[in-house]
Amino acid sequence: EAGVTQFPSHSVIEKGQTVTLRCDPISGHDNLYWYRRVMGKEIKFLLHFVKESKQDESGMPNNRFLAERTGGTYSTLKVQPAELEDSGVYFCASSLSGIQETQYFGPGTRLLVL
Amino acid sequence: AQSVTQPDIHITVSEGASLELRCNYSYGATPYLFWYVQSPGQGLQLLLKYFSGDTLVQGIKGFEAEFKRSQSSFNLRKPSVHWSDAAEYFCAVADNNNDMRFGAGTRLTVKP
Numbered sequence: 001e002a003g004v005t006q007f008p009s010h011s012v013i014e015k016g017q018t019v020t021l022r023c024d025p026i027s028g029h030d031n032l033y034w035y036r037r038v039m040g041k042e043i044k045f046l047l048h049f050v051k052e053s054k055q056d057e058s059g060m061p062n063n064r065f066l067a068e069r070t071g072g073t074y075s076t077l078k079v080q081p082a083e084l085e086d087s088g089v090y091f092c093a094s095s096l097s098g099i100q101e102t103q104y105f106g107p108g109t110r111l112l113v114l
Numbered sequence: 115a116q117s118v119t120q121p122d123i124h125i126t127v128s129e130g131a132s133l134e135l136r137c138n139y140s141y142g143a144t145p146y147l148f149w150y151v152q153s154p155g156q157g158l159q160l161l162l163k164y165f166s167g168d169t170l171v172q173g174i175k176g177f178e179a180e181f182k183r184s185q186s187s188f189n190l191r192k193p194s195v196h197w198s199d200a201a202e203y204f205c206a207v208a209d210n211n212n213d214m215r216f217g218a219g220t221r222l223t224v225k226p
Contacts, residue, residue, distance in 0.1 A: 004157070031212065042118075043158075043204060043216035056213055091158065095212060100146070100165050103214060105158040 002026070004106035006092050012112045018080040021109045025074070025094030031055075032075050033095075033103060034067060038088040049075060050097075082113045116141035116207045120217035127195050128225045135190040135220050137179075137205030146208040147188040149179055152219075153201040161203075164188065175199070200224045 005024045013019050025032045034046040046065070047057040051072035060067070064083070069075040079086055089110050093103040119138045127133055139145055146165050150158040162173025169181040179190045188205060205217045 033214070035214075035216075040218075042218040043206075045213055045215060048211065048213055056211060093158075098212075101212065102160055102163065103212070104160075105150070107155070107157040 004092055004094050004104050006090075006106040006109050008109060009107065010110045010112075012114065013082055014114050015084055016081045018078065019082055019111060021077045021079075021090050021092075021111070023075045023077070023092030023094075023106060025092070026104055028096070029094035029104075030072070030097050031095040031101070031103075032069060033093040034075070034077055035091040035093065036088050037091065037108075038085070043091065046077075079111075082111075084113050087111055087113045116145070116209055116215045118205050118207050118215055118217035120203075120205055120220050122220045123218070124221045124223065126223040126225060129197050130194050133190075133192045133195045133199070133222070135203050135205075135222070137188045137190065137217060138186050139188060139205070139207045140186065141207050141209070143210070145188075146212075147179075147181060148206040148208065148214070149173065149177070149188075149190045150204045150206060150216075151175075151201045152204065158204065161190070195222075195224055197224045197226065 007022045032049040037043045045059040048055040049069045066078045089108040091108045093105045095101040095103045117140045148163045149161040164181045202219045206214045208214045
């Protein structure tokens, strides 16, 4: 069974540009999560989808970030326009339904904004 | 809201020595606790988790963790460290919606 995949693995963009990150969860996982780790700091929760609905987006830093999960399958996270402080590693995770279900993480997308 | 503290940013141990990584959490209800490991270039891999029951939890790769409610702690242990254990370790706590909060991580270096 394929794990959580993320694309691209790395992205280097200039301040002001737009970047779209993609996450493909494990097939059948209704729950999809986005996290971000800024260099040397903790992994921070961004948002949580249940199927195509946003269950919790309290961690989204500002309105430059837009997450979508059309059809309840893969998800995209768009940053527009990107700022220097957006640099970091963006992780996606997915899980089955239920509070005791393990979240399986993707390898992350390393974003560098210059 | 839940939060996690990992007091040690970096730990170095000799191969074969024992290991304990500290984790303290803050959460008003019954916590769901996790330890994840991230090796270089890899995603996060679940080592073990605690939801209820026996407070001593066994995980993969010979790791275990003990939940101590009175101390709000969930420390990770291994009796004998292998060079391949060098990685970054994250403690996390989840709420009833499975929304997870992570600590800042502890980087483990293993000396030969």
